Amino acid sequence: MSASQGADPAGRLRILHVVSAYYPAIRYGGPIRSVHGLASAQARHGHDVHVYTTSINGDSDLDVPIGTPVVLDGVYVHYFRVPVLRRLWWAPALGRKLRESVAGFDVVHIHGVYLWPMLAGARAAARAGVPYVVTPRGMLVRELISRKSRWAKTAWIHLFERTTFAEAAAVHVTADVEGKELREMGLPARRIVCIPNGVECPREHEPLAAGPYNQLPARYVLFLSRINWKKGLDRLITAWQSVPDVPLVIAGNDDEGLKPRLVELARSLGISDRVIFVGPASDTHKWALYERAELFVLPSYSENFGNVVAEAMAMACPVVLTQEVGIAPLVQAAGAGVISDGTPEKLAGAIRELLLDPMRRREMGQRGAEAARRQLSWSGVVDTTDTLYRELLHESANGAAMVSS
Helix, strand or coil: CCHHHHCCCCCCCEEEEEECCCCCCHHHCHHHHHHHHHHHHHHHCCCEEEEEEECEECCEECCCCCCCCEEECCEEEEEECCCCCCCCCCCHHHHHHHHHHHHHCCEEEEECCCCHHHHHHHHHHHHHCCCEEEECCCCCCHHHHHHCCHHHHHHHHHHHHHHHHHHCCEEEECCHHHHHHHHHHCCCCCCEEECCCCCCCCCCCCCHHHCCCCCCCCCCEEEECCCCHHHCHHHHHHHHHHCCCCCEEEECCCCCCCHHHHHHHHHHCCCHHHEEEEECCCCCCHHHHHHHCCEEEECCCCECCCHHHHHHHHCCCCEEEECCECCHHHHHHHCCEEEECCCHHHHHHHHHHHHCCHHHHHHHHHHHHHHHHHHCCHHHHHHHHHHHHHHHHHHHHHHHHHHHC
16 A cells, blocks of 8 residues: 555645755746745645755756755755756656655655656656646746747657646646646646745845845845746846836846846946846845835746745735736736736836836735735645645545455
């Protein structure tokens, strides 16, 4: 009998998360924080939570123990080397560990697609009869597929991911738009469940004046995310020529080498003195950036959720987003910001209008903070995820009983 068949429906769960990269490899953006946010919140709820991941960190490797779990916020994190085939994140020791141990877990949660660790996790769980959940983390959006490595990704989907989705007990999306995309792609998901990411800002944080950003202007608008083509920085910088006086602060790591092109764009538009790149923002220092900003802007071409938007809301910072950002319906319903068309003209108009209305910005910030507390707490997310896991365990046990009879 597998652990999934023998689990106490009211008791502690043994949960395994499989993801290609994990803390402290925060260069990979929101998904790293989201997976750790979920895993650590589950550990606080009393579950036995493990993560199988790799030690990859860009072109190098994390300085972490290999083969011995590291405890991060109550989560047992197991790192495995990728000796070759780094583009596929091939970690044979991770595969062996899965085969040896996966049957001892009640549920497996796979985060992401296209990479070998997630494929290995899904296949191992299916062979062991352990129900697994797949969270695509925004990687299955048609526009993203068409923009980068289209043929390779399409082949991978047909060769591997269709089976992964067909055998999954559930597919977890973080916004309705992501579920819509999956249905339109025709992937064989038997159950799609929408559960948003959570957000948890520190009760205390270092003030801006005490950190590395103490030389920033008194007033600024903030963009904080990876510097990536899909984030829409080209149209935001173009819009800035129509947003007078207020500087735009751009915080984020530039793994794809796009910053020189964006710097040149700002220079060509005559606004390079008002577009300030400050580099990556650490978890220690980012909260002060949100707190001091007049407003936060995320003009993405595609965004399955938008963790940074949730963070800005939690810090009572009003937001301006494009319609393609997954969290946009929640922002609109809460009255926490403005949802804009992505053209530079419309974007600039929405930003100018808010900058001229401090009372409206303050009200939006307050409503956003309340919505973040009410709808995006990690405690609430874990409760919903627990309910999903237990339903899947019940279904798995019933299915096993029918087969044995």
